[in-house]
Amino acid sequence: MKYDVVVVGAGIAGPIVARNVAKEGHSVLLIDKKPAIGAPKQCAEGINIGVFEKHNIPYDKRFINREIYGARLYSPSGYTLEMRYSRVSGVILERKVFDKMLAFYAARAGADVLPRTEATDVIREDGKIIGIKAKKEGEPIEIRADILVAADGVESTIARKAGINTYAPPHEFDSAYEYEMLIEGFDPDLIHLWFGNNVAPRGYVWVFPKDEDRANVGVGINSDNPMTAKYYLDKWLKENNIPFKKILEVNVGVIPVGGFLKELVKNNVLVVGDAARQVNPMHGGGMAEAMEAGAIASKWIVEALKEENFELLKNYTTEWWEKDGKRLERVLRVRKVVEHLTDEDLDVFIQTLSGIDAEKIAGGRYSEVIKTLLKHPKVLMSPRRIALLKELL
Ligand SMILES: Cc1cc2nc3c(=O)[nH]c(=O)nc-3n(C[C@H](O)[C@H](O)[C@H](O)COP(=O)(O)OP(=O)(O)OC[C@H]3O[C@@H](n4cnc5c(N)ncnc54)[C@H](O)[C@@H]3O)c2cc1C
Numbered sequence: 001m002k003y004d005v006v007v008v009g010a011g012i013a014g015p016i017v018a019r020n021v022a023k024e025g026h027s028v029l030l031i032d033k034k035p036a037i038g039a040p041k042q043c044a045e046g047i048n049i050g051v052f053e054k055h056n057i058p059y060d061k062r063f064i065n066r067e068i069y070g071a072r073l074y075s076p077s078g079y080t081l082e083m084r085y086s087r088v089s090g091v092i093l094e095r096k097v098f099d100k101m102l103a104f105y106a107a108r109a110g111a112d113v114l115p116r117t118e119a120t121d122v123i124r125e126d127g128k129i130i131g132i133k134a135k136k137e138g139e140p141i142e143i144r145a146d147i148l149v150a151a152d153g154v155e156s157t158i159a160r161k162a163g164i165n166t167y168a169p170p171h172e173f174d175s176a177y178e179y180e181m182l183i184e185g186f187d188p189d190l191i192h193l194w195f196g197n198n199v200a201p202r203g204y205v206w207v208f209p210k211d212e213d214r215a216n217v218g219v220g221i222n223s224d225n226p227m228t229a230k231y232y233l234d235k236w237l238k239e240n241n242i243p244f245k246k247i248l249e250v251n252v253g254v255i256p257v258g259g260f261l262k263e264l265v266k267n268n269v270l271v272v273g274d275a276a277r278q279v280n281p282m283h284g285g286g287m288a289e290a291m292e293a294g295a296i297a298s299k300w301i302v303e304a305l306k307e308e309n310f311e312l313l314k315n316y317t318t319e320w321w322e323k324d325g326k327r328l329e330r331v332l333r334v335r336k337v338v339e340h341l342t343d344e345d346l347d348v349f350i351q352t353l354s355g356i357d358a359e360k361i362a363g364g365r366y367s368e369v370i371k372t373l374l375k376h377p378k379v380l381m382s383p384r385r386i387a388l389l390k391e392l393l
Contacts, residue, residue: 003029003112004305006132006145008119008158010037012287013273014151015102016055016294017301022111024302029143030103030111031134033118038099042253044178044208044216045093046191047287055291057105063098064091065210069189075350076196076343082354084190092191092208092216117141122148122161122269129162129269147301147313148269151294154254156275164266166275170224172258174203174284177229178218180210182246188212194236195346201225202339203284205236214248220255220284222339257281259332260325264297264317268310272297278324281332289324296320337391345385352376 005021007014010032018030045065052059068091070084107113114136121133123142131144150159154173159166186192188209195204203220210216219233229252237244256277264271272278273290280289297316304312341349352373370389379385 001029001141002131002144003027004145005029005147005149005301006031006143007111007149007151008132009151009153009273009275010034010103010106010113010115011099011151011153011273011290012102013275013278013290013294013297014149015099015106016291017149017151017272017298018106018111018113019102019109020295020298021301021305022106022109024305025110026302026305028106028111029114029145030106031114031117031119031143032103033116035116036096036100037103037113037115038096040249040251041095041099042176042251043093043095043287044206044218045095045210046090046206046208046285047093048090049088051288051291055295057102060101063094063101065094066092066188068092068191068209071191071193072187073350074192074194075347076199077347079347079351081350082190090191092210094210119152119158122158129267132158146268147304147310149297149301150269150271150275151273151290152275154256154274154277156271159269159271159275162266162269164261164263164269164271166261166271166277168256168258168277171222172256172277173223174220174255174257175223175225175229176203176218176220176251176253176255176284177233178216178249178251178253179233179244179247180214180216180249180251181244182213182248183207183215183217183242184213186215188215195350196343198343199236200232205233216251217242218251223254255279255284255286257284257332257335260328262317264293264320265313268313270297270301270313270316278320278328280328281335282338289328292324293320296323334388334391337388341384341388345382345388348376348378348385349373352379 004026005028007030022028067088073081117136119132123131192207193204202222205219208216261276272293278289279286300316373379
C-alpha cells in the first residue's frame with residue numbers, strides 16, 4: 001500500500017486532516033486501532049457551537065445530543081455564577097457517532113479509512129521515514145507514505161517512534177473519571193461545574209447534560225494526586241446525595257494540561273491534537289484545539305505536496321504557535337496561578353465574577369475579568385489574589 005499521507009488515529013484531529021487533504025485530490029489513508037471508530041468515548045462531549053461553521057462540519061442531529069445555553073459554576077461554599085445566553089452556546093455531542101461521521105466525511109472526500117488497524121512502528125529507509133508498520137485485524141501490514149501524521153491521542157506512540165520527544169511528567173496531565181448516568185435535578189440547558197480543593201484538586205466536577213435526566217458526570221484532578229479521580233467523583237456524588245446505581249458507562253482518561261510540544265514537525269512527520277498536547281489547560285477541552293491544529297496541519301501538507309517541498313511542513317509549527325500556542329501558553333500561566341487558590345479565593349472569585357462571559361475567562365480574554373475583580377475589596381487586600389490579576393494582565 002502506498003499513499004501520499006497516512007494519518008494514525010481517527011479521533012478528532014486525524015479525520016480533519018484526512019478530509020482536508022483528500023479533498024485536494026491527494027491519496028490519504030486514515031487508520032484507527034478501534035474496531036468501531038469513536039467507541040469507547042473518553043470525553044464529556046462538550047464543544048463550542050462555533051466549530052461547526054469554522055471547520056465545515058454539518059450540524060447533524062445524529063451526533064448532537066443536546067444544545068446548551070450556558071454554564072453554572074459552583075464555589076466551595078455554594079456561591080453560584082450563572083451565564084445563560086439567549087442563543088445556543090455549545091452542544092453536548094455523541095462522540096461515538098461524531099468521530100465515526102468525521103471519518104466518514106474523510107472517506108467521502110476520497111480518503112481510505114481502516115478501523116481495527118493499529119500502527120506499531122515506523123519504517124525507515126536510509127534514515128528517512130517512508131511509512132508505518134501496522135496490524136490490520138491482527139495481520140501485519142506495511143503502509144508506505146510520503147507524509148506521516150501522528151494523531152494518535154494522548155498516549156501517542158507513533159510520534160515517539162518517529163523520533164519526536166513527546167514526554168511530559170505526570171504532573172502535566174489530569175486524570176479524569178466519568179459516569180454517563182441517570183441524574184436528576186440539574187438544569188439540562190446548562191453545563192454545571194463545581195470547584196474546590198476538596199472537590200477536585202486543580203480541576204472541577206462536571207455535569208454535562210445529554211437529556212433531561214441523563215448526563216456525563218465526571219471529575220478531573222492532577223495526575224500525581226495521591227487519591228484517584230474515582231475517589232473524588234464518588235465522594236462528590238455521596239456528599240450531594242446523588243444515587244449512583246444507574247450508570248450507563250464508565251469513562252476513564254488522561255488529559256494533557258501542562259504545555260505544548262515546541263516542535264510539531266520533524267522532517268515528514270507531523271503531530272496533531274492530544275498527541276501534541278494541544279488542549280486548553282484551563283478547562284481540559286481539546287476537541288476544538290485538535291480541529292484547529294488539524295486544519296493548520298492539513299493546509300501545509302497540501303502546500304508541501306503541491307510544491308513537492310517538505311520543508312514547507314515546518315510552517316505548521318510556526319502558524320500553530322502564532323495562532324494558538326501563544327494564546328494557550330497564556331491560559332496555562334493563569335491556570336498555574338489558579339491551581340494555588342484557596343477555597344476562600346474561589347468563593348470570592350465566583351461570587352464577584354457573576355455576569356462575566358465564561359468564554360472570556362476560559363479563552364484568555366481577561367480585561368473585563370480584571371476590571372470586575374479590581375472593584376472588590378477582598379481581592380485588593382489579598383497578595384495571592386493580586387498575583388492572579390498580574391498573571392491575567
Ligand atoms: C474524561 C475526559 C473528558 C473530556 N471532555 C472533553 C470535553 O467535554 N470537551 C472537549 O473539547 N474535550 C474533552 N476532552 C478532551 C478530548 O477528548 C481530546 O482533547 C480530543 O479527543 C483530542 O482529539 P485527538 O484526535 O487528538 O485524540 P483522540 O480523540 O484521543 O483520538 C486518538 C485516536 O487515535 C487512536 N490510536 C491511538 N494509537 C493508535 C495507533 N497506534 N494506531 C492506530 N490508532 C491509534 C485512538 O484509538 C483514538 O481513536 C476530554 C477528555 C477526557 C479524558
